[in-house]
Amino acid sequence: MSVHSVKLVTIGENLLASNDQAAAHNRDRLSEARVLALNLMASPGAGKTSLIVGLLGALQGRAQIGVIEGDIAGSIDTEKVVAAGAYDAVQINTGGNCHLEANMVERALIDLDLASLDILVVENVGNLVCPTHWALGEHLKLCLVSTAEGDDKPIKYPEIFAISDVIVLNKMDLIELVDFDRDFFYESVRALNPQAPIFEVSCRTGEGLAAWAEWLLSRREELLCVSPS
């Protein structure tokens, strides 16, 4: 569309290649420590932190979970997940950056006791666009979307749905109140990504969280060759 965009893309390619290297390094470290890393991406307010809190409840006593919280500003989410039982949590403030990058995660990993963790959830900055281009070293990309955002998010933000390994639809308790066409949503997601599982949850009521948490544990076993506990 614009000369500016073209310039940004050219410059971006070098940065992205360098980012991919750092991400591969992070992934190696995490795999070696048998820590399944999840890159949790969503709009602001879709319920990212609530989903982590739900996971902590669902896997209590069965998995040690660490969290890296990425935010423009503030540490409110880190406080929440620690209170909810996270084994360890690190806050990254990006100071205006609209997404996390691999070297930010690399730095945060220094502060985490990886040997004690089973799962690491990296909560990205709330944004359906920019995080899609920046690998962090995750094993799985999760796209979280809420019924309150409307059923047209896959059509408007196709890339994040296309590249995600799993999609979670939150705020199912509100679905009757917000004109959300479930069939339309599923058809739109399937056109972009035929194979990713879709989990329907309500972090408010707890509905669906156990099934999603079990799936995550089984993915850890498969991807990291860990025996079932």
Add this chain to the structure above:
Amino acid sequence: MSVHSVKLVTIGENLLASNDQAAAHNRDRLSEARVLALNLMASPGAGKTSLIVGLLGALQGRAQIGVIEGDIAGSIDTEKVVAAGAYDAVQINTGGNCHLEANMVERALIDLDLASLDILVVENVGNLVCPTHWALGEHLKLCLVSTAEGDDKPIKYPEIFAISDVIVLNKMDLIELVDFDRDFFYESVRALNPQAPIFEVSCRTGEGLAAWAEWLLSRREELLCVSPS
């Protein structure tokens, strides 16, 4: 935080300066035509298009409204606002760009009959971070946020609240269902931006839309020296 970020900022400064020039040019054209331009910014799913539809209903017969729709992909919103009575509408697909830029709006303005318009609403890409840095030529920046996103958005995304001329809180019909602390939200906004008016609306029920629309008309009169109709 990172070398990458520093590089991006340096490069960004040139682009932003060039963008600001294009934005000033757009603003001059719009002011000359007595068209009040609004840069409508929000998360995905906060209700940007519904707010425009609400404005069209509230000012029916009193103002001619044009719309520029910015999306990563799709033209679903342009179809909606035309069906709802927009005088004219232009879709911009950014092809992956996470925000609109002034030269995209400049190009869209060619397709609009400015002499026939009173208000131009530019619906930015759904994103609480990136659009804050890119002026489009607007007279007013509007930050839309919904109760379903939670009361902590000002703390996590401070810049957009700080720079906006008006803040609209949507989905008031859901406020009792979503643990939204109204006082906490107002205190957080006021700490960042003491003077911007805050309007509470529900695009679903129509609550509050008339008051906001009247305010917008009065701002047009003040800013563009137009006599009240």
